[in-house]
Amino acid sequence: MELQVTKSKNTTLITIPNPTLLIGEAGRQFEESLLQSIDEADGQYLLDLENVEYIEEEVVGALLVLQKVLNQAGGTLKLTGIRRAVRIIVEVLRLRDFFEIVDEVMPPVASMATAAAV
Numbered sequence: 001m002e003l004q005v006t007k008s009k010n011t012t013l014i015t016i017p018n019p020t021l022l023i024g025e026a027g028r029q030f031e032e033s034l035l036q037s038i039d040e041a042d043g044q045y046l047l048d049l050e051n052v053e054y055i056e057e058e059v060v061g062a063l064l065v066l067q068k069v070l071n072q073a074g075g076t077l078k079l080t081g082i083r084r085a086v087r088i089i090v091e092v093l094r095l096r097d098f099f100e101i102v103d104e105v106m107p108p109v110a111s112m113a114t115a116a117a118v
Helices: 024-037 057-072 084-092
Strands: 004-007 012-015 020-022 044-048 052-055 076-080 114-117
Touching: 012 024, 020 024, 024 057, 052 084, 057 076
Parallel strands: 012 044, 020 052, 044 076
Antiparallel strands: 004 012, 004 114
């Protein structure tokens, strides 16, 4: 799965460019692409889920493991752009206890100049 990775000085924005359901093979491809996008364990990452229409448990589990690894190294993974269906999953699974949810991408991050596809 192709992810758009945009880096600024302090934060890396990871975006899923096309509408998708993160289930089955698409979920596994997302996990692999996401891991390839993380180049510094102590970095600050913002995952934009605006194009995610649904996310299954295995993908949530992978996000939790990644968050733990990043936290242990001094990094973070924040979530943004969460649609209603995914927000329900976030609330039911109490993911706010593990992830900071950013309501919108901050202007400096949204206007980052350097972008690359993974």
